[in-house]
Amino acid sequence: MKISTIIIMIFCNVLIYGQTTEGIIKYKQTSYFEFENMPADMPKSQETYMRLFFNKSESLYEKDPEVIVVENSNDNTPRMFRRMRDRSARIYYKNFAESSVLEQLGFFGKDFLVSDSIASIKWKISAGDQKTILGYTCMKASYKDSTLNIVAFFSPQIPVSTGPDKYGKLPGLILEFQSAQTHIIATEVSLKALDKPIEKPSKGDVFTKKEFEKLRAEKMKEQGEMGGRRDGNVRIMRQ
Secondary structure, three states, X not given: OXXXXXXXXXXXXXXXXXXXXOEEEEEEEEEEOOOOOOOOOOOXXXXXXXXXXXOOOEEEEEXXXXXOOOOOOOXXXXXXXXXXXXXXXXXXXXXXXXXXEEEEEEEOOEEEEEEEEOOOOXXXXXXXXXXXXXXXEEEEEEEEOOOXXXXXXXXXXXXXXXXXXXXXXXXXXXXXXXXXXXXXXXXXXXXXXXXXXXXXXXXXXXXXXXXXXXXXXXHHHHHHHHHHHHHHHHHHHHO
């Protein structure tokens, strides 16, 4: 399909659904993991239920506190891994006008706020490759390079350039995201005025992305030197 046709389709959808620029999307996020000497009966994936608050200028992606997941009593995941897994549900705040992301995360028992720019991914849009998610027509967008291979399905019927995690910058809201490590799918769409303004995460010390990557590398090196081979499995998982 020609680019001009895609633009016309998107423009028509914006005219029709131009008021649907605020609401809440709920997602099921499945993370896949594997590390050295992993027990055969240990779960290789983890489901987390998330939610995305958004309006025409900003969005917030966080764990949904309304969903309680009961742990399997036969889960053989090591306790240390469980603690780090529970802290892995990060919060992403995006400001579209500033093209900025503020990410709240836990690392080595502390909270951090990491500032960065919204990833400028050169998406390849395949308007002819469509699917319907929760009643919304979605187009396929993909990107692949030497380190990243991702696919997103976005809906121009919700003309807000955001989505789950740190991704966005598409002419419509992302309702499904796929990579080798993650699958995120919308489970509920609620287009309505929000009850209160979207607030930035505020828990933790503030670092730029570059500063945090440097700190993380230093801490991982220290951990490796202290633990040696005995902690090899944990080091691999944390990376």
